Amino acid sequence: MPPRESCKECGFLRFLRNPWVTWVSSIIVGGVFLFASYHKIADPPDFVKSIHNYCIVPRDLVNLAAIYMPWFEALAGLALLVNLGRRGAALGLGLLSLVFFFALGYNLARGHPTICGCFGKFADGVGWSDAIKFQKMRTEMLLDVALVILCAQILIGTVFQRRDGEEGA
Numbered sequence: 445m446p447p448r449e450s451c452k453e454c455g456f457l458r459f460l461r462n463p464w465v466t467w468v469s470s471i472i473v474g475g476v477f478l479f480a481s482y483h484k485i486a487d488p489p490d491f492v493k494s495i496h497n498y499c500i501v502p503r504d505l506v507n508l509a510a511i512y513m514p515w516f517e518a519l520a521g522l523a524l525l526v527n528l529g530r531r532g533a534a535l536g537l538g539l540l541s542l543v544f545f546f547a548l549g550y551n552l553a554r555g556h557p558t559i560c561g562c563f564g565k566f567a568d569g570v571g572w573s574d575a576i577k578f579q580k581m582r583t584e585m586l587l588d589v590a591l592v593i594l595c596a597q598i599l600i601g602t603v604f605q606r607r608d609g610e611e612g613a
Contacts, residue, residue, distance in 0.1 A: 466601030469594040470534070474524030476591065477517040477537055480562055484514035487565065494561025498547050516540070524598070531602050538595030545588035548581045560584050 459465060484491040492510040495501050501509055516536065523533035544562070551558045557577035559569035562584055569577065 460597060460600050461604035462601070466598055469597045469601070470524040470527065470530060473534065473537055473591055473594050473598065474521040476587075477521035478525065481514040481518035481521065483563075483565055484510070484561070485518060488514075490565045490567060491561055493566040494559060497558050497561075497566065498551060499556065500547060500550065513540075531599055534595045534598035534602075538592050538599070541588045541591040541595065545585055545592070548585050548588070552578065552581050552585070557581070562587075 488510050491514065492506055495506050495509050496503075517540070520533040520537050523529045524537070544560075548558070548560065557574040558581060559566050559572070559577060560580065569580075572580075
C-alpha cells in the first residue's frame with residue numbers, strides 16, 4: 445500500500461489554496477455582483493418592486509433593502525476586484541448569495557413565481573409566463589450555489605495564503 449499523502453500535499457487542497465484560483469474566483473464573484481448592482485442602483489423604485497414581489501421582507505424594510513443592498517453588492521464586488529478586504533467581501537457576498545438562494549427556494553416551494561431582479565429590471569419580466577419565471581428562479585438558484593462555492597474557495601484560499609505567508613516569514 446503506497447504511503448498516504450499529507451494534507452499539505454493533497455492535490456485538491458493544493459488547488460484550493462492556489463493564488464491564481466483565488467484571483468479568478470475573486471474576479472468572477474466581484475464582476476457578477478458589480479454587474480448585478482448597476483441597474484438596482486440606477487433604478488431603486490424598480491428594485492423595490494422585485495424585493496416586494498418575494499413577499500418575505502416586511503413592508504417597512506423594503507425601501508431600506510432596495511437602497512442599501514445594491515451598494516453593498518457594488519462595494520463588496522469592487523473589494524474583491526481590487527483585493528481590498530477580500531475575505532470580508534467574500535464572506536458577505538457568500539452569505540448574501542445564500543439569502544438569495546433560500547428566498548428563491550422558499551418562493552419556488554410555495555409555488556409563488558417571482559421576478560428575481562438580480563440582473564434585470566422588474567418591468568422586463570412582467571409579461572413572462574409562470575413557467576418562465578419558475579425556470580429562471582431555478583437557474584438563479586444554481587447561480588447562487590456557484591457563487592457560494594466560489595466565495596468559499598476565496599475564503600479557504602486566502603486563509604491558506606495568509607498562513608503560508610506567515611510560515612515563510
